[in-house]
Amino acid sequence: MKDLLQQADEIPVTLVVALAYVTMAFLTNPASPTPEQLHQHGWLMATLVSDGEPWRLLTCAFLHGGWLHLAFNTYALLRVGPALERSLGSVRMAALYLVSALGGSLAVCLVSGPFQPVVGGSGALFGMFGAIVAMQMRQSRSTLGFLNYEGPRRVLSLILINLLIGAIVPFISNTAHVGGLIIGFAFTFLFLTGTNKTDKLFPAWRVALLALTVSLTLHTLQPSTRWDWLWRQARVTEDQERREQLQFAATRSFQGKTDVKRYDIQFLEAQMDSYDRELKGLSTK
Amino acid sequence: MADSPGPESIPLRTRLPALLPLGAVWVAALLPVAFYLLHWSDPELVVSLAITAKRLVWQAMLVVAAAVVVGLLLYPPLPAWLRRFIDRTRTKWSSDSAPLTRALSELKHFETAQKHYEVARLAWTRSDYRLVGGHAKRSVELEATMPHAQHLLGHFLLRMKSLPEARNAFEAAERLDQGHAFGEALLHVAHLQHLTGDLDAALTTFVRHEREHGSSPRSNFWRGDALMAKGQMEAAAAAFVAAAADPKVRLTAEENWFRAQARVRCWRIRGGKAASNEGHR
Structure with missing residues (x-):
């Protein structure tokens, strides 16, 4: 002791x-x-x-x-x-x-x-x-x-x-x-x-x-080069033009390539929703 | 007594190995800030810059790695430079700092030429050029008849590209002690005579050095350089061939560096000759 x-x-x-x-x-x-x-x-x-x-x-x-x-x-x-x-x-x-x-x-x-x-x-x-x-x-x-x-x-x-x-x-x-x-x-x-x-x-x-x-x-x-942060920024932005800018940037960052199409953004949106649901599930269980 | 009498202006090239990593850390620290500020005006630009930078860094690393491998295989001075660099770094990092600290603290109580020389010599081994210059100069000021102090001062001044002063120091070392440091001082006198434009004197001194102390890849290389500057291409080529010859024994990293450079000079001279023969046909 x-x-x-x-x-x-x-x-x-x-x-x-x-x-x-x-x-x-x-x-x-x-x-x-x-x-x-x-x-x-x-x-x-x-x-x-x-x-x-x-x-x-x-x-x-x-x-x-x-x-x-x-x-x-x-x-x-x-x-x-x-x-x-x-x-x-x-x-x-x-x-x-x-x-x-x-x-x-x-x-x-x-x-x-x-x-x-x-x-x-x-x-x-x-x-x-x-x-x-x-x-x-x-x-x-x-x-x-x-x-x-x-x-x-x-x-x-x-x-x-x-x-x-x-x-x-x-x-x-x-x-x-x-x-x-x-x-x-x-x-x-x-x-x-x-x-x-x-x-x-x-x-x-x-x-x-x-x-x-x-x-x-x-x-x-404030990771300005990471897609998930840009995506969240886009979600809370009210300015339409800025939101599109951020969505494009997020999708580019996510894909790691420069040409981004409209369906790429939709795909990322679906992806992000599933991540969010998962995280929400984790924090509420 | 001050630690370092008289500040020395160290050339940027000599300070670069210490400054480059520090600069790299600052760049790494400022990049995220720059990205964040830029993101407010153009988030797309930030993303594409980050993607491009990442890609370029990878590509640059691959290219550098490939170039190093190819260079090591094909270009003799590169492995020789690497060996000399590792050798110098090892000497710098593994030399005991205690004698230097002790000598510096002893200097605070009383100064002697020998003590200043001791500090300068130990600092030279550790590549601490800020200390070397002041103490070597002070040592020579206090006692101008110490050939080893003159010799060390010559080395320092040559490194700082103060050629006439370096030549004076080596000449003083040689005058005070003929054949000082196994002919090292005389060889540097010859080399500095060449670098300060006194070609005839340089060639005479090179001949004297070879007669009294024999030759080495370095002495042959420097003699070849002087002969080339004089326009005696045949004799220069012979000197380079002698410098590049297989030494049969393992050379020091320093001598090996001159041998590697001489091999490239030999190729160039041979290439030049071949080109001029082509022109004659």
């Missing part, structure tokens, strides 16, 4: 995240949660995020799709989290987890289809792996000097093996892994491990990363 309290004092963020994983799992039926339950508790779907539900960018990082998924991610969190939180500090650890989760979600919204649902904390966990690599890089005497040591090499192997598994297994979202990894690495390298006084471009890199993250987040909320 004393050990547990001491741990809770030392690594509160890791324990809170693990607790959140388990709590959300029990709220959504831990054995095999249904799509309705996951939808209600905040799974990530690009079209929902752009429809005014931005919290899904973060809530999805606490949801899991079953026992195995939950066990695997909790194990990884409890293996990596404590050491990382002790080195970084709890506030930075919390920031790292959230930013990495955001990075994974942004990657999914930008790359995967607009109706692709995603759950899981693995994007954030990959961000933690990226943070370890970044810390080793910053602490070693030369940029690649950390590769001389066994520990960092193991972390790199772990990242590669997991990316390979993600590439092979169809229902794993490697996009989220890569997004989380990149943002976790960059965030730790530029913000969490102090300033590099000898590199004059360091502050410029900080501003650039910040600008990129903000810009991509705004694009995820």
Whole structure:
């Protein structure tokens, strides 16, 4: 009991995240949660995020799709989290987890289809792996000097093996892994491990990363190049000319080609109606 | 004592490898904003721009990949350039930064020519040109009789394209220590004599260098260049052939780069000769 309290004092963020994983799992039926339950508790779907539900960018990082998924991610969190939180500090650890989760979600919204649902904390966990690599890089005497040591090499192997598994297994979202990894690495390298006084471009890199993250987040909320968002814009527009413009743009974006016919628009309308019915069904069940 | 005495204006070309990725991140950050603003006036244009951009990026990536593969197979300087680039990057990224930091902090307490030289040398290994120039110059100012400091300053000035100053520095290194750095200073004197338009002196120095220190693909290539500028095409072709000859041993990435360039010069000269023979017929 004393050990547990001491741990809770030392690594509160890791324990809170693990607790959140388990709590959300029990709220959504831990054995095999249904799509309705996951939808209600905040799974990530690009079209929902752009429809005014931005919290899904973060809530999805606490949801899991079953026992195995939950066990695997909790194990990884409890293996990596404590050491990382002790080195970084709890506030930075919390920031790292959230930013990495955001990075994974942004990657999914930008790359995967607009109706692709995603759950899981693995994007954030990959961000933690990226943070370890970044810390080793910053602490070693030369940029690649950390590769001389066994520990960092193991972390790199772990990242590669997991990316390979993600590439092979169809229902794993490697996009989220890569997004989380990149943002976790960059965030730790530029913000969490102090300033590099000898590199004059360091502050410029900080501003650039910040600008990129903000810009991509705004694009995820208002995706002007994605067909589903354009289509919804067309539905709420009262101006007839503007509506037609948006419908044509949406259909073009949907088809990925430039010549659009009237029947293409009708087909998309039917498609969109069925998506809407499906989503409405999910949220009302 | 200041860390870097006297700011150096680094040419854009030298700064480009550091600036390009930063520029790419900014472009990526500004694109969504531009798309959003454009979408208010013309949503169709945004969509077609995005589709076209995506297609073009894929096509460009395929073309670049194909060009790299073909280039690696057919054009000798490309693999040689790649090897030299990897070699330089590896040296830059794997060189220990602790001695540099230590030397810089020691300089804050008292300055010596040797300490400035040490900082400049370590910064040179790490391609940190902002540090190199100021410290190498200061080292030479404090102690003008250090051939290695003059030599390093020469390298830096050559990289910055300050050719007459670089020539002076290499000449000083050679004057202070004949055959400095195994003839490296003398070879650079010859090369800079050529680049500053003193062709006769350059050719004499190249001959002296070969006599005293032997030849290498680089020395032969530079000599060939000088001979070509002088209009002695036969002798230039012979120098390029010597530079391109199979070395039997593994060359360093730097020497290999000159050998690869010499091979292309040989083709060009042979091609030129063939074309002029065609013209005579």
